[in-house]
Amino acid sequence: MRVLILGGDGYLGWPTAMRFSARGHEVHVMDNYLRRRALSDVGKESLVPIPDSLPERAAAWKEVTGGHIGVTEGDICDWPTLERLFMTFRPEVIVHYGEMPSAPYSMRDREHAVFTQYNNVVNTLNVLFAMRDITPQAHLIKLGTMGEYGTPNIDIEEGFIEINHKGRTDTLPFPKQPGSLYHCSKVHDSVNIHFACRTWGLRATDLNQGVVYGIETDETALDPRLATRFDYDEAFGTALNRFCVQAVIGMPLTVYGKGGQTRGYLNIVDTLQCIELAALNPPNESEYRVFNQFTESFSLLELADAVVRAGREVGLDVEVDHLPNPRSEAEEHYYNPVHTKLLDLGLKPHYLSETLIESMFDAIRRHQDRVARDHILPETQWKPRTAERTTAR
Amino acid sequence: MRVLILGGDGYLGWPTAMRFSARGHEVHVMDNYLRRRALSDVGKESLVPIPDSLPERAAAWKEVTGGHIGVTEGDICDWPTLERLFMTFRPEVIVHYGEMPSAPYSMRDREHAVFTQYNNVVNTLNVLFAMRDITPQAHLIKLGTMGEYGTPNIDIEEGFIEINHKGRTDTLPFPKQPGSLYHCSKVHDSVNIHFACRTWGLRATDLNQGVVYGIETDETALDPRLATRFDYDEAFGTALNRFCVQAVIGMPLTVYGKGGQTRGYLNIVDTLQCIELAALNPPNESEYRVFNQFTESFSLLELADAVVRAGREVGLDVEVDHLPNPRSEAEEHYYNPVHTKLLDLGLKPHYLSETLIESMFDAIRRHQDRVARDHILPETQWKPRTAERTTAR
Numbered sequence: 019m020r021v022l023i024l025g026g027d028g029y030l031g032w033p034t035a036m037r038f039s040a041r042g043h044e045v046h047v048m049d050n051y052l053r054r055r056a057l058s059d060v061g062k063e064s065l066v067p068i069p070d071s072l073p074e075r076a077a078a079w080k081e082v083t084g085g086h087i088g089v090t091e092g093d094i095c096d097w098p099t100l101e102r103l104f105m106t107f108r109p110e111v112i113v114h115y116g117e118m119p120s121a122p123y124s125m126r127d128r129e130h131a132v133f134t135q136y137n138n139v140v141n142t143l144n145v146l147f148a149m150r151d152i153t154p155q156a157h158l159i160k161l162g163t164m165g166e167y168g169t170p171n172i173d174i175e176e177g178f179i180e181i182n183h184k185g186r187t188d189t190l191p192f193p194k195q196p197g198s199l200y201h202c203s204k205v206h207d208s209v210n211i212h213f214a215c216r217t218w219g220l221r222a223t224d225l226n227q228g229v230v231y232g233i234e235t236d237e238t239a240l241d242p243r244l245a246t247r248f249d250y251d252e253a254f255g256t257a258l259n260r261f262c263v264q265a266v267i268g269m270p271l272t273v274y275g276k277g278g279q280t281r282g283y284l285n286i287v288d289t290l291q292c293i294e295l296a297a298l299n300p301p302n303e304s305e306y307r308v309f310n311q312f313t314e315s316f317s318l319l320e321l322a323d324a325v326v327r328a329g330r331e332v333g334l335d336v337e338v339d340h341l342p343n344p345r346s347e348a349e350e351h352y353y354n355p356v357h358t359k360l361l362d363l364g365l366k367p368h369y370l371s372e373t374l375i376e377s378m379f380d381a382i383r384r385h386q387d388r389v390a391r392d393h394i395l396p397e398t399q400w401k402p403r404t405a406e407r408t409t410a411r
Numbered sequence: 412m413r414v415l416i417l418g419g420d421g422y423l424g425w426p427t428a429m430r431f432s433a434r435g436h437e438v439h440v441m442d443n444y445l446r447r448r449a450l451s452d453v454g455k456e457s458l459v460p461i462p463d464s465l466p467e468r469a470a471a472w473k474e475v476t477g478g479h480i481g482v483t484e485g486d487i488c489d490w491p492t493l494e495r496l497f498m499t500f501r502p503e504v505i506v507h508y509g510e511m512p513s514a515p516y517s518m519r520d521r522e523h524a525v526f527t528q529y530n531n532v533v534n535t536l537n538v539l540f541a542m543r544d545i546t547p548q549a550h551l552i553k554l555g556t557m558g559e560y561g562t563p564n565i566d567i568e569e570g571f572i573e574i575n576h577k578g579r580t581d582t583l584p585f586p587k588q589p590g591s592l593y594h595c596s597k598v599h600d601s602v603n604i605h606f607a608c609r610t611w612g613l614r615a616t617d618l619n620q621g622v623v624y625g626i627e628t629d630e631t632a633l634d635p636r637l638a639t640r641f642d643y644d645e646a647f648g649t650a651l652n653r654f655c656v657q658a659v660i661g662m663p664l665t666v667y668g669k670g671g672q673t674r675g676y677l678n679i680v681d682t683l684q685c686i687e688l689a690a691l692n693p694p695n696e697s698e699y700r701v702f703n704q705f706t707e708s709f710s711l712l713e714l715a716d717a718v719v720r721a722g723r724e725v726g727l728d729v730e731v732d733h734l735p736n737p738r739s740e741a742e743e744h745y746y747n748p749v750h751t752k753l754l755d756l757g758l759k760p761h762y763l764s765e766t767l768i769e770s771m772f773d774a775i776r777r778h779q780d781r782v783a784r785d786h787i788l789p790e791t792q793w794k795p796r797t798a799e800r801t802t803a804r
Contacts, residue, residue, distance in 0.1 A: 029767060092768045097521065126488065128540040132533055139532060139599070140525055144591075147521040150795070171581035180588075181565060181574055186745070188564035191587035193574075194602065195609075199536075202606055206532070206599040209587065213595055216588075217793055346610045352579070400610055402543070 019297065020044045022109035024094055024145070025116030026087075027072050028053060030161075030230065030289055034239035034248050037290045038297075039085040045086035046107045047072055048100075052118060053247070053254065062393050064247035065263065065385050066233065078243035104152040111297045114145055114160045117203070119175035120253040121165070121345075122398040124200035131199045138203040139210070146214040157300040158211065158222040160292060164282045164312060164355065166205050166226055168195030169348050174355035177224065177308020179315075192308075197347055198400070208308075215306035223296045227289065228282030228312025231258035232374065233381045235287050235349075246286075248381075251393040257318060258283065258370075258395065259281060261325045262378045265336045267389050271326075274396070275343030277319035278350040282312025282357065285368040295363040310357040313367035328375035344396040412690065413437045415502035417487055417538070418509030419480075420465050421446060423554075423623065423682055426639050427506055429630035431690075432478040439481035439500045440465060441493075441630065445511060446647065447532075455786050457627065457640035458656065458778050471636035477712070487534035497545040504690045506799045507538055507553045510596070513646040514558070514738075515791040517593035524592045525574045531596040532603070539607040551615040552686060552691040557675045557705060557748065559598050559619055561588030562741050567748035570617065570701020572620035585701075590740055601701075608699035615698075616689045620682065621675030621705025624651035625767065626774045629643070639679075641774075644786040650711060651676065651763075653787065654718045658729045661783050664719075667789070668736030670712035671743040675705025675750065678761040688756040703750040721768035737789040771776050 021038045025031040026047025039045045049072055057063055069075045076087040088107065092099040117138040118124070124134035142160070149156050167174045170193070180189045191212065196202045210280050214220045238245050249255045250263040259273045284292075292311050301307045316324075322338045331337035343349065361367075368374070382389075414431045418424040419440025432438045442465055450456055462468045469480040481500065485492040487509050510531040511517070517527035533551070542549050560567045563586070573582045584605065591596045594761035607613045631638050642648045643656040654664045677685075685704050694700045709717075715731045735743065755761075761767070775782075 128537070131540070132536050135532055135536060135599075135603075136529060137530055143525055143528060144521070170583055172576040172579045172583075178572070179576065179586075181572070183565040183572065186565045190563055190565075190581070191588065193572075193583035193586055195584065196602065196606060199603070199606065202599075202602050205602050206528075206595075209589065209595050209598050210528075210592070211590060214590065219794075401612075 019110045021111045021113065021297065022107060023047045024112065024114045025049055027051060027246050028115055030286065031115045032075060033238055033286065034233045034290060034293055035087055036079060036244065037235065037294065039079065039087050040083065040237055046090065046109070048090040048092060048094065048103060049116065050091065052394045056123065057254065062251050062390060065250055065382065065388055067385070068245055068247050069243055078241060082241045082244060083266055094144055095137060098146055100144050100148055108153055110156055112145060112156055112158050113293055114142065114158060116141060118200065121198035122396065123253045124203070125198050125400055126398050134200050135203045135206065139206050142207045142210060144176040146210065146220065149220050150214065150218045154218070154220065157297065158220065159296050160207065160211055160222060160224050162204050162208055162224045162226045163201060164226050164228045164310060165197050165201040166194050166208060167192065167355070168197055168231040169351040169353055170195065171352050174310070176310045176356055176359050178212070189386065196256060197345070201215045212306045213275045219304045221301045221303055223301055224306065224308045225292065225296065225311045226308060228284050228285055229258070230286050230289050231256065232286035233378055235290055250389070252396045252398065258321055261322060263382055263389060264374060264394065265325050265329045265334050266382045266386055267377055267391065269391065269394065270337040270339035270393060271322045272339055272341050273318045273322050274341055274345060276349035277322065277340065278317050279314050279347055280317045280351065280353040282310065282315050282355060282402065283315045284311065287368050287373065288313055288365065291365055292360050295360060295365060295379040299363050309359045310355050311360060312357055314369055315353060323377060324370060324372070328372040328379070331372060332376055332379060334379070341396065344399050346400040412503045413500060414504045414506065414690065415500060416440045417505065417507045417552040418442055422640050422642065423679065424508045425468060425590050426628045426631055426679065426681060427686055428480055429472060429637065430628065430687065432472065432480050433476065433630055437799055439483065441485060441487065441496060441504070441509065443484065443486040448717065449516065450647065453741040455644050455783060457783055458643055459638045459641040460776065460778070461638055461640050462636055473636060475634045475637060481648055487537055488530060490537055493537050493541055497541040501546055503549055505538060505542070505549055505551050506686055507535065507551060509534060511593065515590035515591045515789065516646045517596070518591050518793055519791050524796050527593050528596045528599065532599050535600045535603060539613065542613050543607065543611045547611070547613065551613065553600065553604055553615060553617050555597050555617045555619045556594060557619050557621045557703060558590050558594040559587050559601060560585065560748070561590055562744040562746055563588065564745050567703065569703045569749055569752050577706065590738070605699045608697055612697045614694045614696055616694060617699065618685065618689065618704045618782045619701060621677050622649045622651070623677055623679050623682050624649065624677035626681055626771055644648060645789045650713055654715060655768060656775055656782060657787065658718050658722045658727050659772055659775045660784065662784065662787065663730040663732035664715045665732055665734050665788060666711050667734055667738060670708050670715065670733065672740055673708050673710045673744065673746040675703065675708050675748060676763065677704065677706045678767065680761055681706055681758065684758055685753050687698065688753060688758060692756050702752045703748050704753060705750055707762055708746060713728050717763060717765070718768060721765040721772070724765060725769055725772060727772070734789065739793040768786055
């Protein structure tokens, strides 16, 4: 298959590109280094060193494996660049990771919120029009997030729910209650993609992914130059990855609020499995399907406990700290999302284990001197002080 | 009350501004003449002549009634302009009509689709941030559309629906299936506004309005210079208004497809009533409420029949033509949306009557020489030929 990876320089994008290349597919990556720039603007960088550019990464991949990965350094919002790429590469599968992925980034201020929604909505519209006019038979695999659903008091279905109401029945999109303006942007994308499938006959898989953890895949392990980036800061670090860094550097784990916030999680190696399963089992024409992509649910406190226990095994004395929650979210809630569709396609989950956490400790230790301690605590408040003052009135 | 009307130069915006001013409120209008430009770019203009600018309209209002309407000629997407207006006018009510309102416009091509979603999403985000940081107690009255819901096979509730699922219950946002990329943009707005209310304590009323018809309000009738614009073209004309123009000029009424498409409709004078009722009965802090704003449902064929009957009364021989449907929509479907909340607040509907249609004929006849016949038929196809060819394969 000809596989186009949008956002191919990212934490998940680069390992995905290598995986498809290793399987013998024709792979092209596109990225405008949004994440690198957002971090370097504030003096941050990936914990694990990575090559300076996608051409260097692709060259290393070629040297190590002989595989070819094509590269476009460009912005998906830039239509002429995207159009040219679709005309020349003619992708059969488009894996779209290429969005601003951070909830705290989107909540920082008006500019960051507007940029996040502009970037994500417009670049996904561009992809849909490119598919419509150039490769209408292609399969879009779009990275959404479990955070689109929020935490309703009923079981979360995979994208659609049958509703019985006043004696009639219909199967309708599952109601969304996103938890940040970034999460809202993913809901907007879902609405647009669903519309494009209904109206233009496109085929798409929307992967409502949980929080990904882990640092190593079969391909990143081949050579240090093939490593994927690893973030632990407020904006781009995710819960377990950040906890592991805190454990290694002797900082208490920062649980926001009570810690009852429960979310779906999965290992990065399972992300790659899921993307591959989706690509090998495409939807029908006009079909918009949604998979809830995670393997286990944990509360923040359960995650923190797992890190404490794993730390004890290797002689780390890990403490847990409760910070005032910078976000607006329920800290105790019902959470039982269905996630069977990927299992039905053959997903073999790698569940969270102390061994995995210990291997993350090892990887982090190798780069421990690169940790910037002052970038870990949350700074962005969901409710800025002006709004707090007013609503407390 | 200090009332800010965004999109105050429009079909509904200008009459709304006059109504609030006539009631003794302090009124300010903002508009960037988007609609005028979109039409004049293709050589079209309002059927009813209107003054060349908002300052001229406000001057006429002053001369006729003594009332003052403040004017800002500017773009809501332009943050410094919007911020300055909020700082100086400090609105207590914001009526937000200021969006690109046309489904066919949004479906014309990629550029129009991207512009529609960019404009509507970003300008509403700007309004939300202005409220959060400058006037957090203000009440946002946002014009949404019944088209956000699509045509599900169950009764459409007003914004939220109680769902019983696997033994548990929650009241959740009503699922949306918008019918164009413009309608998608309104869904995006609803998601963002709901989020802002939950998170920042803002108060908002989202008016999912039906199709508005009519040409005259108490205030437009005072002086020809106070008239509101009236569009009948593919992009900005709505069903009944367009049918009345066709009846007057002797063109068959253009029903798209079978004509079983059923929608909610209301008279422009009821739009003004609804906005006033919403403003006088604000929601609580943090409350996001949704009203389905229409008074009656009609299928396209029922509307066409009403125009045929009214035409007969005044000696017009009106024919009905079925065009191939340029849109993707169900042409026969269940449709029973709830619309009781505005009635509960005191709405006294003006139902569609032959008398009303005949008075529209009269108003249209006065400007009959301005009708551009070649701008009435639909040109924009929801499914462009390339997509058709492919899906027919």
